[in-house]
Amino acid sequence: MEAASKDDLRLVTETLAGNQLSFQLLVERYQQRMFALVRHYTRNPVEIEDIVQDTFLKAYTRLPSFQQASSFYTWLCRIAINTALDFQKRVGRNPVRGVEDPELALSPDGIEGSRPTGTRLPAPDARLERDEIARITQTVLEEIPEIFRTVLVLREFEELSYQDIADVLGISIGTVESRLFRARARFKDKLLALHPEFGEGWS
Amino acid sequence: MEFTCKEAVPMIGAYLDGELSPASAALLRPHLLECPACRNSTADGRALQRWFTPLRESASAPAVPSGFAARVARRAVAGDTGERSAPAAQEGKLLPFVLRLTAVAAAVTLMLALGVRLRSRPDAGSLSADDRKPLSMSQIQSELDRLNGVVPVEPAANETTPAEGRAARAKKRGIQEQR
Numbered sequence: 001m002e003a004a005s006k007d008d009l010r011l012v013t014e015t016l017a018g019n020q021l022s023f024q025l026l027v028e029r030y031q032q033r034m035f036a037l038v039r040h041y042t043r044n045p046v047e048i049e050d051i052v053q054d055t056f057l058k059a060y061t062r063l064p065s066f067q068q069a070s071s072f073y074t075w076l077c078r079i080a081i082n083t084a085l086d087f088q089k090r091v092g093r094n095p096v097r098g099v100e101d102p103e104l105a106l107s108p109d110g111i112e113g114s115r116p117t118g119t120r121l122p123a124p125d126a127r128l129e130r131d132e133i134a135r136i137t138q139t140v141l142e143e144i145p146e147i148f149r150t151v152l153v154l155r156e157f158e159e160l161s162y163q164d165i166a167d168v169l170g171i172s173i174g175t176v177e178s179r180l181f182r183a184r185a186r187f188k189d190k191l192l193a194l195h196p197e198f199g200e201g202w203s
Numbered sequence: 204m205e206f207t208c209k210e211a212v213p214m215i216g217a218y219l220d221g222e223l224s225p226a227s228a229a230l231l232r233p234h235l236l237e238c239p240a241c242r243n244s245t246a247d248g249r250a251l252q253r254w255f256t257p258l259r260e261s262a263s264a265p266a267v268p269s270g271f272a273a274r275v276a277r278r279a280v281a282g283d284t285g286e287r288s289a290p291a292a293q294e295g296k297l298l299p300f301v302l303r304l305t306a307v308a309a310a311v312t313l314m315l316a317l318g319v320r321l322r323s324r325p326d327a328g329s330l331s332a333d334d335r336k337p338l339s340m341s342q343i344q345s346e347l348d349r350l351n352g353v354v355p356v357e358p359a360a361n362e363t364t365p366a367e368g369r370a371a372r373a374k375k376r377g378i379q380e381q382r
Contacts, residue, residue, distance in 0.1 A: 024276035031272055035265045048265050056275045057285025083285075120243060123250040124257075134258040155220065156255040162222045181216050184251055191254070 008072040016063055027056050030073060033158070034080055040141060040153045041084035051087050055080040070167060077158065078168045081150060119199040121188045140191045148183035155180055206234050211241045219248045 008029075014022035034052045042048060058079050059066075066075055124133045141149050154165045162176045169176070192199040211234045217223040218231055235241050279285075338346070 018280075020276050020280045023279060024272045027272035027275050031267045035267055039265050045265055049268060049271070053271075053275055053278075054285035057279050057283050060279035061284045061286070121247040121250050123253040130257040131261070133254065134261040137254050137258045152255075156252070157259050159259075162217070162220070177217050177222070178213065180220075181213050184216060184248070187254075188247070188251060 009068055012063060012066060012072065023060060030076055037077060037080055037158060038084050040149060041088060051084050055083045058083065074164045074168050119192055122198060140187055140194060143190050144186045148186050151179045152183045152187060206230050208238060208241055212244055215244050215248050
């Protein structure tokens with residue numbers, strides 16, 4: 001578990017002592033990353049702002065319970081993800097949660113790339129614009145169940161360690177590893193289902 | 204002991220992420236040298252990472268509105284807990300309406316319940332809410348005798364035979380009927 005930085009701890013302590021400016025500095029430090037994280041749960045800019053705002057307001061209220069042995073950022077991630085999922089539930093966009101695919105997990109034949117005859121996943125075509133790749137990746141992410149999307153987002157975009165992901169999601173490192181494995185297989189399957197042209201020529 | 208593809212494949216992601224323990228990595232590496240299928244899986248894993256890079260580095264990440272941090276800090280200190288929905292436009296109208304409706308329904312139900320309960324209570328008359336003290340047996344007897352114009356009986360006469368008791372009760376009933 002990554003410990004909170006000394007600077008974060010100082011700002012947390014000052015905030016708890018009633019210093020509004022210190023909390024403002026904490027928000028400024030993490031607001032961009034929170035906006036980037038929450039965009040994986042909704043594309044609506046107003047909703048993103050509302051969710052991030054609620055995340056920081058909840059963080060302020062719960063600051064006395066912040067365990068200073070953990071990273072302020074991973075603690076904030078946990079609040080943000082829960083706020084985003086609660087929001088989706090409230091507006092009727094029930095995220096697909098708790099989906100584990102036992103068939104995919106248990107069958108080595110279903111495992112990404114384990115069959116020599118299976119469709120391989122190529123890297124993005126060099127002719128594709130970076131923005132186009134980003135757009136395709138975001139669409140594919142939105143199509144996979146939330147449980148897999150979240151673990152991919154934390155690893156591939158937030159670049160958290162397995163231990164930090166375990167900390168954010170409240171699961172073991174072993175579960176992080178197996179969930180990431182399944183999430184990548186799902187991502188690949190969905191990418192090739194939406195864009196079969198990317199799989200051509202790799203069999 | 205043979206290290207199989209079934210064991211190797213789930214490790215490849217952690218290996219590429221630099222999260223595999225040295226002991227597990229020492230098992231995986233020789234297998235990758237021998238197994239083309241698992242080498243393909245490793246190549247696929249690397250290819251997958253390249254699909255994520257552009258979105259991670261994308262300039263299209265939503266811009267933070269100016270003054271956001273100051274606004275949030277002000278609201279936090281003012282006591283806004285954030286423990287609420289971030290309402291969508293429709294929900295913003297619907298939820299308060301449903302809450303108000305529920306509150307009104309609850310108030311009406313309470314008033315009805317109180318009304319029904321009050322109505323089902325016996326009224327003062329039927330409760331015989333007479334603040335006079337109840338009469339003793341001897342007082343009743345003397346009252347009966349007074350009404351019938353006979354002399355009062357001794358208190359010992361309370362110990363009546365069954366026949367006398369019946370007669371007294373009949374006499375009492377007669378008085379009640381007269382009333």
